[in-house]
Amino acid sequence: MGTDRAQLVVALQTALLRAVAEFGDDESFEPHRARVLATAAALDYVLMLATGTTGVRIPARDAERAIHEGMARAVDDLIAVATTIGRIGTPPAIGFSREAAASLRAILRDEQLETDDRSFAVIALANA
Numbered sequence: 001m002g003t004d005r006a007q008l009v010v011a012l013q014t015a016l017l018r019a020v021a022e023f024g025d026d027e028s029f030e031p032h033r034a035r036v037l038a039t040a041a042a043l044d045y046v047l048m049l050a051t052g053t054t055g056v057r058i059p060a061r062d063a064e065r066a067i068h069e070g071m072a073r074a075v076d077d078l079i080a081v082a083t084t085i086g087r088i089g090t091p092p093a094i095g096f097s098r099e100a101a102a103s104l105r106a107i108l109r110d111e112q113l114e115t116d117d118r119s120f121a122v123i124a125l126a127n128a
Contacts, residue, residue: 005050005067008110011103012074013043019081022096026088032081039077046070071111075104079121086128094128101125 016036023029048054049063049070058066078100086097104122108114 004110006047008107009043009047009050009067009071009074012071012078012107013040013047015078015100015103016040016043016074016081019078019085019096023085023088023093026085028084028088029081032077032084036077036081039074042070043074046074068111068113071107072113075107075111075113075118078104079118079125082125083121086125097125097128101128 082097082100
């Protein structure tokens with residue numbers, strides 16, 4: 001578990017928090033707010049696992065599973081919220097969706113989280 005993985009976690013967390021900060025007042029965002037904030041907070045734990053700074057000894061298999069599951073949830077939440085934001089249709093909203101797509105492509109590949117649904121959703125975001 002290295003620096004690259006930690007950077008992916010931080011990229012996910014940053015995108016989720018940016019979504020709330022920049023688009024959280026939009027009515028269409030409201031259904032996502034609580035989950036996005038909870039996921040961003042949970043990524044703190046994922047980051048500690050990825051950097052080995054939890055302060056307690058956690059079996060590697062358990063840590064890996066928690067990282068994988070936490071990142072999968074964050075990816076799914078970011079796809080959902082970036083899709084909603086893209087539908088707002090303003091240049092900043094479209095820009096956010098496209099930036100999210102670029103980050104998501106790397107995360108899906110590096111963390112082996114690619115599924116057809118996720119891949120197609122990221123393609124749609126990139127073409128927003």
